[in-house]
Amino acid sequence: MRNKYVLIYQEMVQKIEKETFKADEFLPSENELAGQYHTSRETIRKALNLLAQNGYIQKIRGKGSTVIAQNKFDFPVSGLVSFKELADKMGEKPITTVHRCTKINASDYICDQLDLENNQEVWEIIRARSFSGQRIILDKDYVSLKIVPYISEDIAKTSIYNYLENELGLIISFAKKEIIVEEPTEEDRELLDLEGFYNVVVIKNYVYLDDATLFQYTESRHRPDKFRFVDFARRER
Amino acid sequence: MRNKYVLIYQEMVQKIEKETFKADEFLPSENELAGQYHTSRETIRKALNLLAQNGYIQKIRGKGSTVIAQNKFDFPVSGLVSFKELADKMGEKPITTVHRCTKINASDYICDQLDLENNQEVWEIIRARSFSGQRIILDKDYVSLKIVPYISEDIAKTSIYNYLENELGLIISFAKKEIIVEEPTEEDRELLDLEGFYNVVVIKNYVYLDDATLFQYTESRHRPDKFRFVDFARRER
DNA sequence: AAGTGGTCTAGACCACAAA
DNA sequence: TTGTGGTCTAGACCACTTA
Numbered sequence A, B: 001m002r003n004k005y006v007l008i009y010q011e012m013v014q015k016i017e018k019e020t021f022k023a024d025e026f027l028p029s030e031n032e033l034a035g036q037y038h039t040s041r042e043t044i045r046k047a048l049n050l051l052a053q054n055g056y057i058q059k060i061r062g063k064g065s066t067v068i069a070q071n072k073f074d075f076p077v078s079g080l081v082s083f084k085e086l087a088d089k090m091g092e093k094p095i096t097t098v099h100r101c102t103k104i105n106a107s108d109y110i111c112d113q114l115d116l117e118n119n120q121e122v123w124e125i126i127r128a129r130s131f132s133g134q135r136i137i138l139d140k141d142y143v144s145l146k147i148v149p150y151i152s153e154d155i156a157k158t159s160i161y162n163y164l165e166n167e168l169g170l171i172i173s174f175a176k177k178e179i180i181v182e183e184p185t186e187e188d189r190e191l192l193d194l195e196g197f198y199n200v201v202v203i204k205n206y207v208y209l210d211d212a213t214l215f216q217y218t219e220s221r222h223r224p225d226k227f228r229f230v231d232f233a234r235r236e237r
Numbered sequence C: 001a002a003g004t005g006g007t008c009t010a011g012a013c014c015a016c017a018a019a
Numbered sequence D: 001t002t003g004t005g006g007t008c009t010a011g012a013c014c015a016c017t018t019a
Helices: A005-018 A030-036 A041-053 A083-090 A108-112 A154-157 A158-168 A186-191 B004-015 B030-036 B041-053 B084-092 B109-114 B152-155 B162-166 B186-191
Strands: A058-059 A063-065 A095-105 A121-131 A134-144 A172-181 A199-208 A214-222 A230-236 B057-060 B064-067 B095-105 B119-129 B135-145 B174-181 B202-208 B214-222 B228-233
Touching: A005 A041, A005 B109, A030 A041, A041 A063, A063 B186, A095 A154, A108 A134, A108 A214, A108 B162, A134 A186, A154 B041, A158 A172, A199 B064, A199 B084, B004 B041, B030 B041, B041 B064, B109 B135, B109 B214, B162 B174
Parallel strands: none
Antiparallel strands: A058 A063, A095 A121, A121 A134, A134 A214, A172 A199, A172 B228, A199 A214, A230 B174, B057 B064, B095 B119, B119 B135, B135 B214, B174 B202, B202 B214
């Protein structure tokens, strides 16, 4: 049994997506919902705040909470998502090729990115992702050996996140992300089908655990025509 | 006098940025803070949740709330920011050139983006942004005439957001944003110093008011070497 | 066992919108 | 005036960490 407010949130997401609650209509008031769910108003408010944060509703003081149209984007991904989760949402079946999955002494650049002492050991995992025969994305992962003592090529082939969370019991909590555009490296040209494109989109991802330790640095290098980033943002007051 | 929890949040942000609370150290417990601020624990928790959402702290059950290092990015902008606010943060002084600021009948494409009936009137504002003599960004704004009856070239030259919020009293609430990479158009080549770059980064922005009405569509077209997007994201449960 | 953060409650008062 | 969402309180119980 999960938290009440999360359950209410999930149920309301369902209702919005199935259009039991339609776009531009008002939800029942907080007091009504509190009655319907046999709970207190503050608990309802926690659920509604989750809906607002994730772009499902807009709360309007004195009036009520109105449902925001979802159609503008078919692909409402913002935040921290593994490649596999993301591909699932897009309904595409990518093929992963593992080019490297070995322990190395971290280069100066990687030490810097992962806040490590010089020459500490890390896992280096390099994988290409293909969609309909085209190699579109190059993922380069670096994970501290202290936190993850072992990774196999098989794991790299399926889902590292699944292994870390379900097998090792690590809890991934937040990430800092940077998106820039770069010239392709030799490695990009070799491992991707760049088809004459002169740039790659690079997503640098710094991933942190539950206890706020930085444990993974990832570069996801995309062919520019296949890159898309979608975000929902509330204005800071 | 603002809300108590916002005041507490702001005060704690100050303390984190001035390193009264240092990275990797724990904050006082929620009960202690409630005592210090002469308030209830739930109010302290609202302030701490704001800090967590914005990447200042990580809460760890059973232990406490630890301060997250800020240094990883000098430019922690995520979300909805006008060009001018953004340039201010970067400490650069851009020059704005207004190429167009006129009423037009919206094209099919613009009607589609703004959810308008055919041929409704909108403001079209096209502006180039120069940094140290280089024209780097092309901003194309479309605003429904129904909501904003008048915009002058002078306003376009300074800050439209300032005009909308402070003069017209509109309250901008949230935005949906999409980032993609495109080939430059003729217009891009004409109005930007592309310096041989073969791509532009396009940020499509759908801006909504307080009452959840869509009122503005903006395309911000960047030279790829000058584009950078930074995000902080918590993993969805 | 003691201290921490996470959830939930029942009630109060406020600011705002609409009739 | 009524109903809405926004804030705040004081207290309860729980799950987890550490000693």
